[in-house]
Amino acid sequence: MLKIWGRTNSINVQKVLWCCAEAGVQYERVDAGMQFGVNNTPEYKGMNPTGLVPMINDDGFVLWESHAIVRYLARKHGMGTLCPSDPKMAADADRWMEWYSTTLWNLMKPIFWNLVRTPVEKRNMAEVEDCRGKLAASLAMADAHLAKHAYLAGEQFTMGDIPTAVIGHRWFSLPIERPALPNFERWYKSVSARPAFQKHCAGSLT
């Protein structure tokens, strides 16, 4: 059976759990990371030298990096749905996943860490405001795209929606100023209503 290492409040673990739930993949999950440890053991680092979560072992195939895992599971269990079978549509989904890594998370991470994991007196609110403004500008790009498409990679839900949606949960949950982004909001309402998102990604931020 597929084994997944990672604590459930990790944004990167949540992507993988959401993907599994969408594709109906059974798995065994091991709590790892932060207070659970495990990821700093020699055994873990022997499989994953980054010492980060998530990591999977699928019948002896070990993989880390959340987007590589989501793509692997989507190709294996959700070809034609989670992973578009048309190469251009699959690349479109890939593009939005990459955009999370190159842009969205770099801007959300300081906001999240300051507002959720840093005591009030130590927060860098100038950094929060700077990143919030830049993130709003980036999400406006998604908003313009979503004015013409139901989902990020076209007219169907795909793996391409997963990373931006977990950012969306933080964007809409954190106490920050948010400009109106009606198409992004409409899309987020739709993807976040999916039972698999509700089960794995909609919890409080910790």
Ligand SMILES: N[C@@H](CCC(=O)N[C@@H](CS)C(=O)NCC(=O)O)C(=O)O
């Ligand atoms: N690019 C990696 C990032 C992995 C990552 O930063 N994981 C964090 C949790 S979201 C982690 O392992 N932090 C250390 C810990 O939880 O102990 C991925 O997408 O999987």
